[in-house]
Structure formats: C-alpha cells, structure tokens
Amino acid sequence: MKSSVKKVLSLVMSAIMTFTVLSFGLKTNTANAAKRRNTELYGQIEPYEVKSGNVVHQGYILTPKEPGTYPVVVMFHGGTGHRWTAGKDMDMAARMNTWTSKGYIKPMIVILPTLVMGDRESKNLNSDMFYAYVKNKLGTLKNAFLGDKQYSKYFDPGKPWTVSGYSMGGATALYAGTLYKNLFVNVGGLSPSAQYYIQEGRGWISQAKNLTFTRNSNAHLFMGYSVEERPEFPKNVKRFDKAFRANGFNFKIYVSPAGTHSTPLFRREMLAFFYYVSNNVFLTDDVVGTMKY
Numbered sequence: 001m002k003s004s005v006k007k008v009l010s011l012v013m014s015a016i017m018t019f020t021v022l023s024f025g026l027k028t029n030t031a032n033a034a035k036r037r038n039t040e041l042y043g044q045i046e047p048y049e050v051k052s053g054n055v056v057h058q059g060y061i062l063t064p065k066e067p068g069t070y071p072v073v074v075m076f077h078g079g080t081g082h083r084w085t086a087g088k089d090m091d092m093a094a095r096m097n098t099w100t101s102k103g104y105i106k107p108m109i110v111i112l113p114t115l116v117m118g119d120r121e122s123k124n125l126n127s128d129m130f131y132a133y134v135k136n137k138l139g140t141l142k143n144a145f146l147g148d149k150q151y152s153k154y155f156d157p158g159k160p161w162t163v164s165g166y167s168m169g170g171a172t173a174l175y176a177g178t179l180y181k182n183l184f185v186n187v188g189g190l191s192p193s194a195q196y197y198i199q200e201g202r203g204w205i206s207q208a209k210n211l212t213f214t215r216n217s218n219a220h221l222f223m224g225y226s227v228e229e230r231p232e233f234p235k236n237v238k239r240f241d242k243a244f245r246a247n248g249f250n251f252k253i254y255v256s257p258a259g260t261h262s263t264p265l266f267r268r269e270m271l272a273f274f275y276y277v278s279n280n281v282f283l284t285d286d287v288v289g290t291m292k293y
Contacts, residue, residue: 039101041065042093045085045112047120050148052140058120059113060084061151062092069156071108073186073274074141076130076165076172078266079193081123084112089263098292099271105278108162109154113141127195130172131204138176142183160216162277164188166266170223171196174240175204177213177221186220187213188273189240190266191233197240208243220277224254224269229261252282256289267293 041064048061060082064070075092077083083090092110099105114120115133142161145151163184165173170192177187189196197203197211205211213221221244225237237253244251254272259265268285271293276282 040097041100041107042096045093048111048151050141050144050151052144052147055137055140055144056117057113057137057141057144058117059111060092060120061112062096062110063151063154064107064109066107067153069154069159071106071159071162071277072111072155073108073162073164073277074111074113074138074173074176074184075270076113076163076169076176078165078167078169079125079127079130081121081125082112082114083263090267095267095270095293099274102292104271104291105274108274108278111141111145113138125168127168127171127193130168131175131195134172134176134179139180139183160185160214162186162188162220164190164222164270164273165192166190166269167261168193168195171204171236174223178205178211181212181214185214185216185218186222186277188220188222188224188270188277189237190223190269190273191225191229191261192223192236192240194232194236197243208246211240211243211247211249213244213249220273220280221249221251222254222273222276223251224256224272226256226259226261226265228256228258229265233261252276254282254285254288256285264293 042062043065045060045062049058084092100107115129146155146157161184163173163176170189173187174189174192174196177184195204197205223237225234241251241253254269256265256268268288272283272288
C-alpha cells in the first residue's frame with residue numbers, strides 16, 4: 001500500500017515539475033517574442049506607386065510601425081539592381097530593425113525608387129537610366145508622397161530629406177544632391193561610380209564649378225570607399241572630394257580597411273552614414289567594424 005502511495009506521489013510530483021518547466025518555457029518564449037516585437041520598429045518593405053501630376057513614381061518604401069512623422073532618406077541601388085526585399089542580401093527591413101533596436105540610428109522612412117516604370121526589380125540598368133530618373137522625375141517625388149493619402153501622414157512637409165546610394169547609386173545620390181539642393185540636406189555617396197563628374201567637359205555635372213550642394217549648416221555630406229575595392233572607386237572619391245573642397249564643400253570620408261565592391265561593404269558604409277545623420281557624429285572604421293551591420 002505504501003509503495004502504491006509513493007508511486008502516485010512520485011507521478012504527481014513529476015507532473016508538477018513538468019508543468020512548471022513547460023510554463024516557464026512558455027513564459028520565456030512569450031517574453032522573448034514580445035521583446036522581439038518591441039525591438040522591431042519596422043514591418044516588411046512594401047511596393048509603392050504615387051503620382052505628382054502626370055508623373056508616376058514606383059519603388060519600395062519602409063515606414064516605421066508607430067504613427068508619427070519621420071526623417072526621410074531616398075536610397076539608390078547600384079547598376080545590378082535592387083536587393084531590398086526580405087531574403088535578399090540588402091534586406092532593408094532587417095537592417096533598419098537591427099540598427100534602430102541597438103540604438104545606432106534614429107527611426108526614418110526609407111524610399112527606394114524604381115528607375116524604370118514596371119520594373120521594380122530594376123535589372124539591366126545603365127548609367128543613362130539613373131541620370132534620366134534624377135533629371136526628369138526625382139524633383140517631383142516629395143510632392144507625390146505628400147499628396148498621397150496612404151503615405152502623407154508619415155511626412156513632415158517642412159523637413160529636408162536625405163539622399164544616398166551605393167556604386168552607380170552613389171554617383172546618383174551626389175547628382176541628386178547637386179540638382180536638388182533645397183530638397184536634400186544630407187548626401188551620402190557610398191563607393192560612388194565615376195559618371196557624376198569625370199573631368200572638365202565630361203560626366204553628368206561636366207563643370208567643376210557646378211559641383212554644389214546645400215549650404216545648410218546642419219548638412220551631413222559623406223562619401224565612403226574600401227582600400228580593397230577596385231582602384232577606380234577610391235580614385236572616384238578622391239577626385240570628387242578634391243573638386244568639392246575647391247568649391248567649399250567638406251565631405252566626411254569613411255575609409256574601410258576591408259571589403260570588396262559588394263553588399264557587406266555597402267551595408268557598412270550605409271550604417272556609417274545613417275549613424276552620422278542620426279547622431280551628428282562621424283564614426284571611423286575601428287568603431288563601425290565592431291557594430292552589427
């Protein structure tokens with residue numbers, strides 16, 4: 001009889017312990033899930049289509065989940081096309097969730113334009129397409145978003161925007177900063193290609209005297225490159241910087257000691273630029289290299 005009672009008690013105690021462990025595990029998993037939700041300021045990136053008059057804009061947009069207005073950055077991909085969406089190597093939602101949750105950068109809206117209508121994947125691009133988009137369409141993008149019922153709630157009409165991009169997109173960002181000085185107060189050229197300014201008489205801006213940007217005292221002007229990139233990219237940055245300084249524009253130059261002309265380097269440069277814009281502090285690579293980018 002005593003033996004039977006002991007067995008019953010043992011089974012009861014085992015059941016209680018199992019329930020306790022399972023309950024603790026469930027609470028822990030629930031707490032972790034809640035913590036992840038709280039640190040994920042962004043949901044998934046979404047396609048957009050907005051209009052300003054007869055001009056139609058397409059692309060992708062990433063907006064914070066919380067209501068309110070936010071700073072805006074327009075980000076251009078390189079010549080091989082965009083890789084912004086989930087599962088691709090840039091995965092902007094993952095990047096922005098990591099960087100905001102760790103306190104590296106402040107929340108912002110990220111607009112990722114499509115250069116050719118009907119081609120959100122942006123494949124088979126050439127420099128003329130980047131040039132044409134900035135020259136003919138980019139100037140209407142802000143009004144298109146401000147006039148759209150779905151998106152206007154996120155935008156403060158009085159706040160200037162940021163423009164950035166990598167590779168061909170880096171040259172495009174510099175061109176946009178020159179062409180639309182009243183719109184873009186922050187400009188970031190990440191490993192920019194040569195087309196923006198090649199030499200006198202050549203390039204999108206063919207005269208050195210016309211390489212101008214905003215004179216706003218709060219402007220953040222930035223370029224980056226890696227010493228391991230193909231030689232033309234460090235040369236492009238140095239050539240641009242020399243011309244900019246001659247015109248009175250001092251760019252912060254981020255130099256990575258490692259990284260080929262590819263996504264890991266672009267992420268690193270992007271983090272350095274976004275940190276600079278968010279915190280008004282320029283980080284050198286020994287700091288950026290310790291961060292999650």
